[in-house]
């Protein structure tokens with residue numbers, strides 16, 4: 001390595017890695033994992049999609065080195081004891097949708113997953129608890145967290161696609177946690193009709209509950 005690239009390397013490590021990693025006890029636990037450039041840390045404040053009558057909120061943290069990611073998600077006040085699909089969406093505007101993006105579903109104003117695509121983009125990574133993490137598993141309901149007591153605690157380390165890793169670094173990745181209880185009956189029902197993603201699922205099961213851009 002010549003001096004120029006060595007300096008470039010040091011600059012990156014100093015400017016990016018040190019402030020982000022050193023401030024985090026969690027990253028310190030993961031320090032054995034750090035390579036020459038260290039581990040980059042990204043976070044998202046997950047805010048409730050209120051037009052879906054959701055109060056779910058929390059945080060997502062992604063530690064990234066190359067394409068290897070540790071993803072940790074904590075969400076509170078989400079429909080308890082039901083599975084919640086959760087994804088990294090990319091290729092949109094890198095933002096969460098607003099109320100203006102909401103549509104009318106079965107006569108009710110709500111934000112479906114499709115309504116938000118322009119803002120957050122398509123599913124690139126499925127944050128499953130085991131097995132495949134590609135978009136193929138976007139609705140693999142038996143491999144998503146079930147929010148015991150209304151809380152999701154998710155922590156998994158796996159390989160991201162190159163596209164997902166690039167989008168995170170380009171500020172164009174959004175964490176979306178799905179599954180709402182629009183009518184407050186404590187279950188996924190057909191108040192909003194069928195999901196446009198999978199007609200065998202009620203729309204309540206797939207609409208966004210909480211959303212946050214990764215920065």
Ligand SMILES: [Cu+2]
Nearest residue numbers: 086087123176
């Ligand atoms: Cu999603």
